Amino acid sequence: MWGHKACVHARSICPTRYNPSKKNERESIKPNEYREIIDKNICELDSFNDLISRIKAWRDKSIAHLDKAFFDTPSSIYKKYPINNSEIDQLIECVDQILHEHYSYIFHADLRMEILSVTTVDSILSYVQAFQRARKDEKLISSGFRPANYLE
Numbered sequence: 001m002w003g004h005k006a007c008v009h010a011r012s013i014c015p016t017r018y019n020p021s022k023k024n025e026r027e028s029i030k031p032n033e034y035r036e037i038i039d040k041n042i043c044e045l046d047s048f049n050d051l052i053s054r055i056k057a058w059r060d061k062s063i064a065h066l067d068k069a070f071f072d073t074p075s076s077i078y079k080k081y082p083i084n085n086s087e088i089d090q091l092i093e094c095v096d097q098i099l100h101e102h103y104s105y106i107f108h109a110d111l112r113m114e115i116l117s118v119t120t121v122d123s124i125l126s127y128v129q130a131f132q133r134a135r136k137d138e139k140l141i142s143s144g145f146r147p148a149n150y151l152e
Contacts, residue, residue: 003038003039006034006038016108041101048087051083052091
């Protein structure tokens with residue numbers, strides 16, 4: 001994980017933060033303080049381990065490998081590995097806050113990222129699932145469809 005590497009290289013990264021008492025000046029963040037910030041961020045992310053495990057299960061069983069049980073009954077993945085939109089929103093918000101914070105420390109600039117909705121993520125996952133099914137459909141392939149042409 002990037003956080004562990006940033007801890008090791010905290011001195012050479014030379015993070016800084018805006019100092020409101022000194023106009024247009026930044027103050028250095030000491031390596032030990034930066035490591036503490038990273039440790040706090042890692043703990044925040046660790047609180048999402050269960051959700052991340054369920055997301056990985058979706059990826060592994062429904063998208064990447066198309067397990068027969070989930071291919072035959074796509075709704076079963078929702079029951080076995082439930083994920084709700086508010087959980088995903090919280091994870092995205094946590095990651096956004098951490099990236100924003102470190103981008104500011106390292107690049108001395110503001111970073112704004114927005115994922116407009118969880119439905120966007122759902123749509124992307126649905127497209128990936130559909131593409132994987134099409135890629136493995138022998139009848140479709142024998143009719144001349146070439147999924148590789150759509151990967152560019």
